[in-house]
Amino acid sequence: MIQLENIRKTYKMGEIEVHALDGISLVISQGEALAIVGPSGSGKSTLMNIIGCLDTPTSGNYILNGREVSRLSKNELAEARNTQIGFIFQSYNLLPRQTALENVELPLIYRGLPGKIRREYAVAALEMVGLTGRLHHRPTELSGGQQQRVAIARALVGDSPVILADEPTGNLDSASGREVMNVLTKLHSQGKTLVLITHDPNVAKLCERQVRIIDGRLETGGAN
Amino acid sequence: MGLLQAFRLSVSAMLAKKLRSFLTMLGVIIGVFSVVALISLGQGATSLVTEQVQAIGSNLIVVNITGRGARSGLTLEEALALASRPGVSAVAPMLSGQATYKYQAQNISASLSGVTPDYNAVRNHNIAYGRSLVAADLDHRQEVAVLGSEVAQELFGRENPLGANIRINGNAFTVIGVLEEKGDGIGESNDNRVLIPLTTAQRLLRNMNISTIYIQAESPESVDRAVVSVEASLKQIFRDEDAFGVFNQADLLSTVNQITGTLTLMLGGIAAISLLVGGIGIMNIMLVSVTERTREIGICKALGAKKKDILYQFLIESAVISGTGGLIGLMLGQLAATLVNRFSDFPTAVTFQVAVLALAFSVGVGIFFGIWPANKAADLNPVEALRAQ
Ligand SMILES: Nc1ncnc2c1ncn2[C@@H]1O[C@H](COP(=O)(O)OP(=O)(O)OP(=O)(O)O)[C@@H](O)[C@H]1O
Ligand SMILES: [Mg+2]
Numbered sequence: 325m326i327q328l329e330n331i332r333k334t335y336k337m338g339e340i341e342v343h344a345l346d347g348i349s350l351v352i353s354q355g356e357a358l359a360i361v362g363p364s365g366s367g368k369s370t371l372m373n374i375i376g377c378l379d380t381p382t383s384g385n386y387i388l389n390g391r392e393v394s395r396l397s398k399n400e401l402a403e404a405r406n407t408q409i410g411f412i413f414q415s416y417n418l419l420p421r422q423t424a425l426e427n428v429e430l431p432l433i434y435r436g437l438p439g440k441i442r443r444e445y446a447v448a449a450l451e452m453v454g455l456t457g458r459l460h461h462r463p464t465e466l467s468g469g470q471q472q473r474v475a476i477a478r479a480l481v482g483d484s485p486v487i488l489a490d491e492p493t494g495n496l497d498s499a500s501g502r503e504v505m506n507v508l509t510k511l512h513s514q515g516k517t518l519v520l521i522t523h524d525p526n527v528a529k530l531c532e533r534q535v536r537i538i539d540g541r542l543e544t545g546g547a548n
Numbered sequence: 549m550g551l552l553q554a555f556r557l558s559v560s561a562m563l564a565k566k567l568r569s570f571l572t573m574l575g576v577i578i579g580v581f582s583v584v585a586l587i588s589l590g591q592g593a594t595s596l597v598t599e600q601v602q603a604i605g606s607n608l609i610v611v612n613i614t615g616r617g618a619r620s621g622l623t624l625e626e627a628l629a630l631a632s633r634p635g636v637s638a639v640a641p642m643l644s645g646q647a648t649y650k651y652q653a654q655n656i657s658a659s660l661s662g663v664t665p666d667y668n669a670v671r672n673h674n675i676a677y678g679r680s681l682v683a684a685d686l687d688h689r690q691e692v693a694v695l696g697s698e699v700a701q702e703l704f705g706r707e708n709p710l711g712a713n714i715r716i717n718g719n720a721f722t723v724i725g726v727l728e729e730k731g732d733g734i735g736e737s738n739d740n741r742v743l744i745p746l747t748t749a750q751r752l753l754r755n756m757n758i759s760t761i762y763i764q765a766e767s768p769e770s771v772d773r774a775v776v777s778v779e780a781s782l783k784q785i786f787r788d789e790d791a792f793g794v795f796n797q798a799d800l801l802s803t804v805n806q807i808t809g810t811l812t813l814m815l816g817g818i819a820a821i822s823l824l825v826g827g828i829g830i831m832n833i834m835l836v837s838v839t840e841r842t843r844e845i846g847i848c849k850a851l852g853a854k855k856k857d858i859l860y861q862f863l864i865e866s867a868v869i870s871g872t873g874g875l876i877g878l879m880l881g882q883l884a885a886t887l888v889n890r891f892s893d894f895p896t897a898v899t900f901q902v903a904v905l906a907l908a909f910s911v912g913v914g915i916f917f918g919i920w921p922a923n924k925a926a927d928l929n930p931v932e933a934l935r936a937q
Contacts, residue, residue, distance in 0.1 A: 378850060379931045399854050406852020417847045417934070421564050433553055434852040478851070 326352040326375060326486065326517070331384035333370050333540075344370040345381070346540035354485065357509075357518040359528035362537035368521045369490055371537065375519060376411055376488045377404045389485070406434050410479025412489035416471040418463040424450060424474045425459045431482045449477035453507050469500025476507050486517045493527055505530055551864070554857075558865040561837075562872075569869060572833045575826025576873030576913065577880065580906045582819035584881025584898055589888070590812025592896035597808055601801050603730065605672040607637075607765040608797040609775055611782070613758075616791040621757025624746060626785060628664075630763060633781055635774030640670040640762040643746055645753045650715040651703040658699050659741040660716065662749020670764045673738060678710045678725025685745040692748075693721040697729040698739035716742070717752060771796050820909070827870065827913035834866050834921035845925050846933025859926040866918030867911050874910025878903055 333345040344367045352358050360368050373379040374386060377393060380401075386393040388408060396404060405411075410431075418427045428446040437445075450459060453473040463471050472492060479487055489508065493501035501524075509530055512518045520531055528534050536543040562569045611630075613621050627641035640663060647660035661667075665681050668674055676697065685692055693716065700709050700723075709723045721744065730738040750756050765774040775794055782792045838845070845858055878898075885896040 373931050376850070378934070402849065402852050402854045405850060411850050413934075417843070417850070419844055419847060421560060430848070431851045433550075434848075434854070434857055436550070439553075482852075 325354050325387075325389060326350075326519075327385075327387040328375070329385040329387075331371070331374060331381045331386060333367070333374065333379070334382045343540050345374070347384075348537075348540070348542055350535065350542065352517060352519060354517055355512075355515050356533060357512045357531040358520065359531035359534045360519065360521045360537060361523070361525075361528050361534060362543075366537045367540040368537055370540075372488055372490050372519070372521055375486075376409050377401045402434075406431055406482065406484075408484050408486055410482065410484045410487045412472070412475050412479050412487065412492045414491040414494040416463070416468070416475045416495075418471055418474055418478075420463055423460045423462055424455060424466065424477075427463070427474055428478045428481050431478060435482065445481050446477070449481040450474070452480065453477045454503075467500065468496050469503055472496060472500070472504050473507060476504065476511075480511060480516070486519065487511060488519050490521045491523065492520070493522065493524060501527070551860075554860050554864045555868065557861060558868045561865055562869060568833065572830055572869055573826075573873030573876065575829040576823060576870045576910050577826075577877040579819065579823030579826040579913075580874045580877025580910050581880045581884070582822055583816055583909075584878055584902060584906050585884045586815040586819045587812055587902050588881065588885045588896045588898045589894070590808065590815050591899065591902075592888075592894050594805060594808040594812065595895050597804050598801060600731075601797060601804055603672065604797060605670055605762070605764065606797075607768055607771055608670070609763040609765060609771065609778065610795045611761040611763060611778060612793045612795070613760075613782075614791055614793070615757070615759070616786050616788045619757070619786070619791075621759040622761070622785070623756065624750075624758060627758050627761050630761065630778055630781060633774065633777040635765055635770040635772075635777055636763055637766040638666045638670050638764040640664055640667040640764075641746060641758045642667070642760045642762065643749045643753060643755060643758050644760065645749075645755070647717050647742070647752075649699065649703060649742065651712065654703045656699070656702050658696070659737075660749065660753070661741055661743050662746035662753070663743050664746050667743065667762070670762045673730055674728050675725045676728045678723070680725055681743065681745055686747045689747045689751060690745055691719060691721045692724045692744065694725040694727060694743040695723060696727050696737075696739040696741045696743075698737070699742055700726045716744070719752060765796075768798075771798060823909065823913055826873065827917040830866050830870055830914055831917035831921060833869075834862060834918055835924070837865075838862065838921050838925040841925075842928060842933050842936040845928050846930050846936065849928070849930035850934060855926045858928075859922045862922035862925050863915055863918045866921070867914040870914025870917075871907065871911040874907050877910070878906050881906070 328348055328350040331345050331348040332343065335342040335344055348371060360371065362368050374381050377388070380394055388404065425446050428449050429442045432442040432445060447459065450456060453476050455470060455473055455477065458466060458470060466474065492508065493504055496504060505527060508518060518531070522528050615621060624641060628639060630636060631639040643662040645660050646657060648655065648657050663681065664686060665683055668680050675694065680694060693714065695709060703709065703714065704712065709726060712723045714721055714723060763774065763778060765771040775796055779794050783789060786792060848858060882898045885898050888894055888896045
């Protein structure tokens, strides 16, 4: 379960303070699918980074599965990212020199699993996203949709309960976007918590709940 | 993350940029090559000099007399009496000077040594043909000469010198023997000299004082005892410790070894500086590489890489680059040593210790100069790293 309480993130640019997040309170229960929408620059990615333990809030409380995140050390944050969160980015973010299989194995390497088991899990994850035939292709040898599906396989291979996707279909045409969303809804139906940032109302509609962020605040009275 | 995994990733990163990796390695290659080549050259020089010192004669003690007041040397009797001192097995006094030698139209200059029959044994320098000096030659002040191989060659060419008459400083001498060729020793030429009976030399050089005495100890163990007893005798004669000097071969050997050892170390040290420069090159490229791969580092961190995972990754990478460079440099150094060995009589060899040291040092350089870039990579903020490019 994800529990955000009065989260603020403030960037200081010399004299000026930018309130990227200005008091966000939000509860996302386990197994829920949540779409975060809002105009560009409203703070969606900033929120996502905090939920994903990549960044820490300037103030406020964030409890992830019963643990107060602001009290975690850097190593514990890394561990939380590794075991609790699966990231999916707009620009795929695959390692360019590694094959699809090696990319998917990466989270398990940091978990210290032996090679044979890593491989087994990675193959299964790639099968799940329908890329059994592309195990040894490098990112440059794959289409955008295929690359994003490799990234999804990487996010689910560690069996993390929460999947965070920041505009996963933003770089894709509608057909590839639909494929990617099919995989994500399938994951959700299997019990994963899904937090999705999107500009596309059709994509947002696939989630059972939507929240809108404007200027770092949750819009009240929306479909909350 | 396992070491093996990190090692594999490093090799793949290295192979992804082959030319750059090679150029980065070049500094280490040159550094290790020069360390290995120069040290093995130095060690070759050491063994060459050691060989020469040992060729002077075995268990040798050299007495040099500078004298005190009117006395600038020993008489022949005093010198020979040293043979009965404890630890001493034989004594070879010598009286030396320069002389001119004439045979038919040939006229040369070389050193002249008045010696006793024991000289050949004590100095380990034997007769090639003819005979050596005997006691009777000394007793009767015979005008006979034993030629060094170089003198024989210069005066006689291919002619047989035995029985020939030569003139030494104008006096007629008969050649009775020729010495084996020995090559140059320490500070003197063994082959460019002529031996005559010591008593004859005293008259010819108009000098009764013997200032050089070669002494052979009974065994390597008795060298120290012989030195002590000879020194005691000389002190009694001169009543002044500064009037004479006693050197033994072991001391000489250790001095020589000390000098060549220092020299070898110095050469190695100078070469090690180039290894250091190679290390700085590695640091430079690793810093560039960290900047280039900032986004990758961000991805790894988002997936759960800890600080130490990234740190090891980059440390291993720079150690692999410099270690590979070290290995190539070592092989080139070995090749150079082998070539020098084959095409000259300089006995070079890359010893096991030098090889291990050079490799360990190059890996160490990689780790040392990798620390800063690796730290920089490991400390990157994941959000900012992901936003790179
Ligand atoms: N490192 C930073 N330093 C200063 N300001 C920042 C930093 N990161 C984000 N911001 C500011 O915070 C605000 C929110 O940025 P964020 O990336 O969360 O927007 P977003 O909602 O994801 O926009 P988009 O839909 O375009 O991706 C922006 O005004 C941005 O300029
Ligand atoms: Mg964004």
